[in-house]
Amino acid sequence: MFRLTSGHRPGIAVATGLTLAASALGLAQPLVAKHVVDSSVRGEVLWPFLLLLSGLFVAEAAAGATGRFLLDRMGEDVIRMVRHGLVSRLLRLEMREADRRRRGDLVSRVTADTTLLRDVVSQALVDLLTGCLVSAGALLLMLWLDPLLLLLVVVTVALAAVVVSTLLKGMRAASEQMQSSVGTIAAELERALGALPVVRVYRAEEREARRIGERVDSAHRSGVRAAKLAAVMSSAVELAVQGSFLLVLVVGGMRVGSGGADSLGDLVAFLLYASYLVMPLSSVFRAIGLIQRGAGAYLRIDEALALPQEPAQEPGPALPGTPPATPRSPAHALELTDIRFAYVPDRPVLRGATFTVPHHGLVALVGRSGAGKSTLFSLIARLYDPDAGSIRFDGRPATALTRRQCRAGIALVDQNTHVLEGTLRENITYAVPDATDDDILRVVRLTRLEHVVRRLPGGLDGRLGDQGGTLSAGERQRVALARALLARPRLLLLDEHTSHLDAVNETALTRTLSDVTRDCAVLVIAHRLSTVRHADRIVVLEDGRTVASGRHDRLLATSAAYRELAATHVLHGRVPENGER
Structure with missing residues (x-):
């Protein structure tokens, strides 16, 4: 907590000073009340003391409110950071x-976690400090007024402190469990809502509700346990304070009656200090409990802040088998050499993929499901780094470039066709936010999205809903392609970009890609013969290795792996007869 507030300590100091000033003004009030009582008994003038008491009330309220506002604002600033x-x-x-x-x-x-942490930062730390100082001040003044009565108060409060200390560990554990359960609820609900059509079609609403309900019940149990411990702690503090107040009232009253105390005013002042002790002591114990609950949230936040992230600027390390980092002549837009990769150790996905993509050429990547095609795209986009081998962009090794430099010339349309919540314009211009209307309309025409523009209320500024819910699968695919084409990449990666298109749109898109290759290189994962037959070169992947490459007709004649893909309809479409080759 101290580290989190490092940039706000001057503000905390001012707020703490105001809070302490308000508390000091509050501590002065019983002394003034003592003089009011004693002056009343002696028949002296009361209005100066009453006026002073009113001024102390107003000043305490103003200082306290200002200090509290500064603390709340500081808490919001810290949580924003x-x-x-x-x-x-x-x-x-x-x-x-x-x-x-x-x-x-x-x-x-x-x-959720940062919201709980805000309460700790803006309240608990200062409450703990000011509560301790104010309690100490009240105890010193009570010691000055009557040491014997103070002893009774200290004994009862100490008993409450023993009870509280035994509850803190359990409260922290319950809070950590509750925060974890809340996070799991969010994760499970996001999972179900993300697949809501599947949930509905397979009538799994009750099953998913039970699944999420188990997490809700777990959070409830942890919350009830924390509430139970907090209630016991609060009751212990309240009983201690009230018990000490009653003891002081009974014993002090008996001593005043027997002449053992200095005056009735002393007893009134002592009772006021005993009652004033309630708030600072309560704030101290409440702050301790809140810190224990906030500790669980802070641990989760700290864990997230320590998660590994991509290096921002530095080029990656050289990999085993990587050639020297000297640029070659950029004969190819992309060159992969003996790429090896595994998501899990000892379970390789790629076992030696090697091929090139020329400038202004269309290369199709084909293979069975699980052959490693999409993984290759992830490696080319530098979402992952290969375990061995080399990737070169325009003759320059990827390990000599930052990820941002590698991605600057790449556009990707993956098989998930991500469409973001927002307008059609925002989705198309996601990579080029300052694109002109002429450029936007150009890619709209290229991807045959004119009817979508006409259909949406607001046209290009019409909203698409969460994950593009107002669009069909084919329309989402074309929006993703328009986004990629607007970026004018040097290398365009298309992962099953025609899987949701009808024959008319697929034919039009094939013609579009022929035009696109005049400006950039295109690497496409294809499952349709209509796509691969027009490719300049086809690369066949099998078990993570490139086993053949060439044009469609040549591969049908020379590659058993390619013929098997076509014959088993892994490549969809009519297989040409021998005479048509």
């Missing part, structure tokens, strides 16, 4: 780390 750091870290996570984390749980750390 933490949230910025979390968002920046999560958007730059290494892909391996992002793959194994649940998105809903990560979102919960940015929202």
